[in-house]
Amino acid sequence: MAAGSAAGATAVKPALRESPCDDCAIRETSVCEVLEPAQLARMRAIATIMYLEPGTTLFQESEPAEHLCNVVEGAVKLYKLLPDGRRQITGFLFPGDFLGVALNKSYAYSAEAMGNVRLCRFPRRKLENLLTELPNLEHRLLEVAGNELVAAQDQMLLLGRKTARERLASFLSMVSRRAAARGRPDSPIDLPMSRADIGDYLGLTTETVSRTFTQLKKQGTIGLPSQTKVDILKREELEEIAEGG
Amino acid sequence: MAAGSAAGATAVKPALRESPCDDCAIRETSVCEVLEPAQLARMRAIATIMYLEPGTTLFQESEPAEHLCNVVEGAVKLYKLLPDGRRQITGFLFPGDFLGVALNKSYAYSAEAMGNVRLCRFPRRKLENLLTELPNLEHRLLEVAGNELVAAQDQMLLLGRKTARERLASFLSMVSRRAAARGRPDSPIDLPMSRADIGDYLGLTTETVSRTFTQLKKQGTIGLPSQTKVDILKREELEEIAEGG
DNA sequence: CGGTTCATTGATTCGCGTCAATGCAGGTGG
DNA sequence: CCACCTGCATTGACGCGAATCAATGAACCG
Numbered sequence: 001m002a003a004g005s006a007a008g009a010t011a012v013k014p015a016l017r018e019s020p021c022d023d024c025a026i027r028e029t030s031v032c033e034v035l036e037p038a039q040l041a042r043m044r045a046i047a048t049i050m051y052l053e054p055g056t057t058l059f060q061e062s063e064p065a066e067h068l069c070n071v072v073e074g075a076v077k078l079y080k081l082l083p084d085g086r087r088q089i090t091g092f093l094f095p096g097d098f099l100g101v102a103l104n105k106s107y108a109y110s111a112e113a114m115g116n117v118r119l120c121r122f123p124r125r126k127l128e129n130l131l132t133e134l135p136n137l138e139h140r141l142l143e144v145a146g147n148e149l150v151a152a153q154d155q156m157l158l159l160g161r162k163t164a165r166e167r168l169a170s171f172l173s174m175v176s177r178r179a180a181a182r183g184r185p186d187s188p189i190d191l192p193m194s195r196a197d198i199g200d201y202l203g204l205t206t207e208t209v210s211r212t213f214t215q216l217k218k219q220g221t222i223g224l225p226s227q228t229k230v231d232i233l234k235r236e237e238l239e240e241i242a243e244g245g
Numbered sequence: 246m247a248a249g250s251a252a253g254a255t256a257v258k259p260a261l262r263e264s265p266c267d268d269c270a271i272r273e274t275s276v277c278e279v280l281e282p283a284q285l286a287r288m289r290a291i292a293t294i295m296y297l298e299p300g301t302t303l304f305q306e307s308e309p310a311e312h313l314c315n316v317v318e319g320a321v322k323l324y325k326l327l328p329d330g331r332r333q334i335t336g337f338l339f340p341g342d343f344l345g346v347a348l349n350k351s352y353a354y355s356a357e358a359m360g361n362v363r364l365c366r367f368p369r370r371k372l373e374n375l376l377t378e379l380p381n382l383e384h385r386l387l388e389v390a391g392n393e394l395v396a397a398q399d400q401m402l403l404l405g406r407k408t409a410r411e412r413l414a415s416f417l418s419m420v421s422r423r424a425a426a427r428g429r430p431d432s433p434i435d436l437p438m439s440r441a442d443i444g445d446y447l448g449l450t451t452e453t454v455s456r457t458f459t460q461l462k463k464q465g466t467i468g469l470p471s472q473t474k475v476d477i478l479k480r481e482e483l484e485e486i487a488e489g490g
Numbered sequence: 491c492g493g494t495t496c497a498t499t500g501a502t503t504c505g506c507g508t509c510a511a512t513g514c515a516g517g518t519g520g
Numbered sequence: 521c522c523a524c525c526t527g528c529a530t531t532g533a534c535g536c537g538a539a540t541c542a543a544t545g546a547a548c549c550g
Contacts, residue, residue, distance in 0.1 A: 080398060080399075080401075080402045082402070082406060082407075082488065082489040083488060083489055083490060084489055086406045086407075086489065087406070088401055088402040088405040088406045090398045090401050090402070101390075101391070101394065102390075102391035102392075102394045102395060103387060103388070103391050104391050104392075104395060108394070108395040108398050108399075109398055131384070132380070132384075135377070135380050135383070138380070138383055138384065138387060139376070139377075139383065141387055142348060142383060142386055142387050142390060143348070145346075145347075145387060145390040145391065145394065146346070146347035146348050146349050146390065147347075147349075148394055149346065149347045149353070149390060149393055149394060149397065150347060150349060150353040152394065152397035152398070152400075152401070153325060153335045153353050153354055153397070154325075154353075155397075155401055156325075156333055156335050156397065156400055156401065156404060157325045157327070157333040157335070159401060159404035159405045159448065160333040160404045160445075160447075160448030161327060161331040161332070161333045161448060162327075162331075163505080163506095164505080164506070194528070194529090195528075195529060195530090196528085200405075202405070203404065203405030203406060204506080204507090205506075205507055205508080206528090206529080206530095207506090207507075207508080207509095207529095207530080207531085208505090208506060208507075209529095210529060210530055210531080211506095211530080211531080213529095213530090214530075214531085227514095227515085227528080227529070243327065243328060244327040244328055244329055244331065245328060408537080408538095409537080409538065439496070439497090440496075440497060440498090441496085449538075449539090450538075450539060450540080451496085451497080451498095452497095452498080452499085452538085452539075452540085453537090453538055453539075454497095455497055455498055455499080456498080456499080456538095458497090458498090459498075459499085471547095472496080472497070472546090472547080
């Protein structure tokens with residue numbers, strides 16, 4: 001089921017708003033940044049702006065991949081399931097992140113909105129055609145894909161070889177770093193996902209995540225002002241734990 | 246240290262051999278397949294053929310990425326290390342696989358030859374320049390990167406959520422499938438890597454890998470005619486185990 | 491044939507998972 | 521405004537699967 005017809009999703013043709021790209025918050029950080037004004041207009045022509053309610057499923061694993069998206073606002077989680085329900089979250093997307101660089105025929109994972117989400121959606125077929133005419137966009141996508149591959153390798157090291165402590169420390173560092181990259185404070189950081197989501201991202205259970213939070217708090221590395229906020233009190237120590245130090 | 250100057254590596258300029266691409270075994274499966282004869286000639290012009298001895302390190306993690314390669318013969322392992330020596334192998338490359346799609350400034354992992362290896366090496370700078378003139382090559386690289394991303398997601402599910410049994414079954418299926426894709430028999434399969442390598446790829450220890458091999462053999466799913474060969478006796482059962490069934 | 495390397499097997503330990511209870515905040519309705 | 525519910529998060533007791541430590545076995549090689 002595509003998000004266009006899904007419960008919790010509404011679409012707006014960009015033409016209905018005046019120059020939706022000019023005041024776009026992620027214009028400078030997303031894939032669009034490499035486009036000339038004339039090229040940008042062509043991208044805009046095939047785009048639809050979507051508003052998703054919390055919990056909306058954008059698409060499911062192995063469905064034919066009909067759309068690619070740019071996350072403009074909010075957060076999205078990507079995950080894979082085993083038949084018995086075990087879940088592995090393979091990534092969290094924040095504003096400026098591109099969903100579907102892989103350009104494969106079918107989705108390799110399911111995607112779900114984690115709060116209110118606004119995104120800029122492109123039909124895959126049309127975008128692929130556009131790619132042949134906008135080599136700089138294709139080059140940029142290859143760059144993005146490269147970054148994702150590097151992140152995936154880091155995650156494999158984390159899942160295969162790190163302890164629960166090291167995993168959580170790595171996760172908190174990563175979120176902090178990505179917040180800073182989007183021009184937000186690097187502490188306190190905001191966690192839009194539940195403990196269960198963090199567990200499914202780190203290959204742990206909710207309980208272990210919770211216990212490890214408490215442990216890092218007790219030793220003074222972090223503070224937990226609320227359930228969704230984390231103060232990074234000793235950044236260096238956190239990074240050291242993350243790298244197995 | 247680049248492989249060009251490393252012990253165990255010797256380089257041959259392709260010009261020294263007549264038309265090295267025409268009789269290339271991986272011509273039809275590697276990234277080169279999309280190139281027209283004239284384009285292929287330009288690729289060849291910047292290529293060096295390398296011969297590596299077993300155990301030769303091609304490059305190490307975080308080194309500036311000066312070269313990309315196409316594996317022509319043999320197998321290569323990619324891995325990341327933690328400061329205390331814990332290792333995660335992030336991939337095995339076989340003939341036809343491309344090393345360094347990411348195109349990043351520095352390598353995200355170390356690479357080591359697992360036996361006698363022949364590869365076709367390109368300076369990154371020159372290849373990047375060539376990319377701007379060969380859009381079909383860039384398109385192909387994006388395709389390859391997409392495939393790698395899909396494989397990486399599968400591996401995350403494996404490392405984060407599968408049991409030892411499921412991991413080994415997934416691994417054996419994957420190797421069998423890749424062998425078939427290269428036109429080789431899908432059983433018995435040949436494992437050019439040690440039990441320790443398999444463990445470091447699956448996030449397990451040598452001992453657990455060994456015990457799990459024995460277990461799968463005892464239940465008749467596989468046969469172990471030698472240490473490096475695996476007979477897949479019940480393929481469906483193996484696939485089922487791999488998917489958590 | 492001794493030496494080296496790697497795979498296998500066994501005994502024990504330990505980190506994390508599982509099961510279960512309690513705590514806590516936000517929302518709802520009386 | 522408060523009693524109650526509901527959905528997370530936290531904490532505790534216990535068990536299990538894989539790691540660790542240690543010994544033995546099998547293949548290879550000069």
